[in-house]
Amino acid sequence: MTGWQVAKLDEIPRAGKRWIPIRKHFDGRAFGVNAWVAEAEGEDVIGEHIEEGTGHEELYLVVSGHATFTLDGEEVDAPTGTLVYLARTETKRKAVAREAGTTILSIGAKAGEAYEVQPWEVNAEMYPLYQAGDYEGAAALLRDAVQREPEPATYYNLACMEALAGHTEAAFEALTHAANEPRLREMAADDSDLESLKDDPRFTELLSPRS
């Protein structure tokens, strides 16, 4: 085991445009830690979510720029140096950048339990494959991930990779699991990764609002 590691936040390889997977970079084992970046003003830094799946308490820290958090509908101004702590997993949370380059650190773990690496972090391995056009490789990774942890957001990414790889049936199968979440149905409606599915009547059916 290496005794210590040092890295600058902006030198850690990003996964996708917004995500700096800090825990994964250092292979930390005691708590979850990531940073999220918005390239432009008005972009999401923290996408809207709850933590009921993970059961995590979360602490956010605006490390640069300026953000507006929305917590259960209430807006909070958050300049650099602001700490936001969310004990309740059901609080709906998001943050939007008010300046280009706004960066937010997030730390999370579940009280009363040993920390476990979260299955959604598989996306950090998926992004480079996706960006390189290796949709088969990306789909294989995510198929394995949903076997271990059937999370709707992972199914959503799997649907995208299957669609891009030309596996229409597998893509619909994955999308069925993702479409239970309103947020993912909305996302699917204008996601170009799912273009090849859009003329199929099943697509419209899956995306229609649920009662």
Place this chain on the structure above:
Amino acid sequence: MNIVHVDELELIPVGDRGLQWRPVRSRFGISAFGTNAYTADVGDEIVEEHTEGTYQHEEMYVVLRGRATFTLDGEEVDAPAGTIVHLPDPGVRRSAVAAEPGTTVLAVGAKPGEAFQPSPWELGFRGAHMEPREAVAYVEEHMGEYPDAAATHYNLACFRALAGDPEGALGALERAAEMDSESVHKWGESDSDLDSIRDDPRFKELVG
């Protein structure tokens, strides 16, 4: 609301090397991991020299503002704002000094493979900044939030001794020694906080 700017956090001087502690975990009541901020001016200590031998925490330091010079097992590391230092090995001896005015560092820690428990040093650091009587009251009120550790009772013994309560101090010291007599020997040997009870035969029995 659980929202605060890091500059609005309480500022508690610790030790005599300029270290200023800004409690984060206890401010919010975070129960899943330990986290605190520290502020210091040029040349002052911003991370107290220590290992994680006691709590076995994996630690991460994030330099939020200014610049720090870390010393990790004797090796100096320049850490401008935006630097992250990750310490998975609890045995690494770590410390840092601020290299720019108003340098601020966030520390995060927890023990891999175990549910997090707050570290009792939080009580000692906070109490050391209070009048002894106030510190006794504070520790008595808050010790239930911490695991029933020898260090908590040892701290209580120190503050009671300083507050002129020798019987209470010996009682707390006895409780600490029941849990970890080896550490109580080590801590108590030359701790001036306990001078007022050092000549008591019961002290000699507990500390040696």
